[in-house]
Amino acid sequence: MCAIRHSSAGRTSRCLRDRSRRGLANRRRRDLPSAYVKSASERRELLKAVYEEARDCTCCPLHQTRTNVVFGAGNADAELMFIGEAPGANEDRMGLPFVGQAGKLLDKLLGEIGLDRTEVFIANTLKCRPPDNRDPHPNEIEACRDYLDRQVELIEPIVICTLGNFSTKLLRADMTGISRLHGREEVRVVGSRAVRLYPLYHPAAALYTPSTLETLRSDFHRIPELLALGPPAQPQISEPVPDADEPVPEFDELPPEPPPVAREREPAAQLGLF
Numbered sequence: 010m011c012a013i014r015h016s017s018a019g020r021t022s023r024c025l026r027d028r029s030r031r032g033l034a035n036r037r038r039r040d041l042p043s044a045y046v047k048s049a050s051e052r053r054e055l056l057k058a059v060y061e062e063a064r065d066c067t068c069c070p071l072h073q074t075r076t077n078v079v080f081g082a083g084n085a086d087a088e089l090m091f092i093g094e095a096p097g098a099n100e101d102r103m104g105l106p107f108v109g110q111a112g113k114l115l116d117k118l119l120g121e122i123g124l125d126r127t128e129v130f131i132a133n134t135l136k137c138r139p140p141d142n143r144d145p146h147p148n149e150i151e152a153c154r155d156y157l158d159r160q161v162e163l164i165e166p167i168v169i170c171t172l173g174n175f176s177t178k179l180l181r182a183d184m185t186g187i188s189r190l191h192g193r194e195e196v197r198v199v200g201s202r203a204v205r206l207y208p209l210y211h212p213a214a215a216l217y218t219p220s221t222l223e224t225l226r227s228d229f230h231r232i233p234e235l236l237a238l239g240p241p242a243q244p245q246i247s248e249p250v251p252d253a254d255e256p257v258p259e260f261d262e263l264p265p266e267p268p269p270v271a272r273e274r275e276p277a278a279q280l281g282l283f
């Protein structure tokens with residue numbers, strides 16, 4: 010497996026995290042002070058760092074055949090994210106997601122609920138195009154998974170719409186198909202973030218099948234109602250676990266918590282990179 014290092018994006022490397030998990034059972038944990046909450050501009054800068062890392066990624070064989078890494082595009086502080094399958098030929102050439110016919114349909118449906126691409130973030134399960142648009146392979150999905158988790162952790166969406174089977178199965182960690190799940194929202198944890206997961210038919214599947222388009226449209230029109238619910242309760246975040254040879258501070262030695270910082274959404278800050 011590829012040795013992915015994340016220190017540039019403000020997270021520990023995979024091997025460090027594994028070591029932390031091993032030591033968790035016998036170490037003291039406490040909630041992080043709210044000062045650890047990152048502003049939208051900090052999260053945006055960290056997202057750019059993840060993009061720069063992904064641009065050079067060689068974690069799976071798809072790097073040999075790609076023209077561009079298609080990291081994702083849109084608002085780095087979006088309340089709504091879409092996750093498709095993988096870039097196709099046009100996306101690979103342009104380095105942007107959903108630029109073909111399926112993307113045009115996505116734009117149209119967004120317009121119908123009063124949104125456009127500058128207000129949402131669109132990404133894919135795979136960041137590189139599988140040759141001849143074949144289905145993603147499990148090793149490719151696994152190699153790319155961490156980028157998706159970090160995108161979600163940094164963007165902090167309220168609602169994630171998975172488009173089609175691949176992203177739905179991945180984020181639900183379950184093989185149930187999209188025809189049973191579409192239009193049924195549920196709270197799921199993605200990376201370290203609880204989100205309202207909302208599976209939808211893939212727009213490409215709706216292009217030539219009117220009944221699928223009508224179902225996609227009626228599911229899509231419920232998105233504003235889900236956004237209005239606000240973010241679900243978040244899992245408790247724990248302080249990074251110290252190494253075995255580091256002394257663990259007693260609770261009464263820990264500094265007092267600063268007052269809570271309310272999270273404010275920045276006005277649509279389009280990621281100029283993409």
Ligand code: URA
Binds near residue numbers: 213
């Ligand atoms: N289909 C996808 O799933 N993603 C794209 O970016 C384009 C088409």
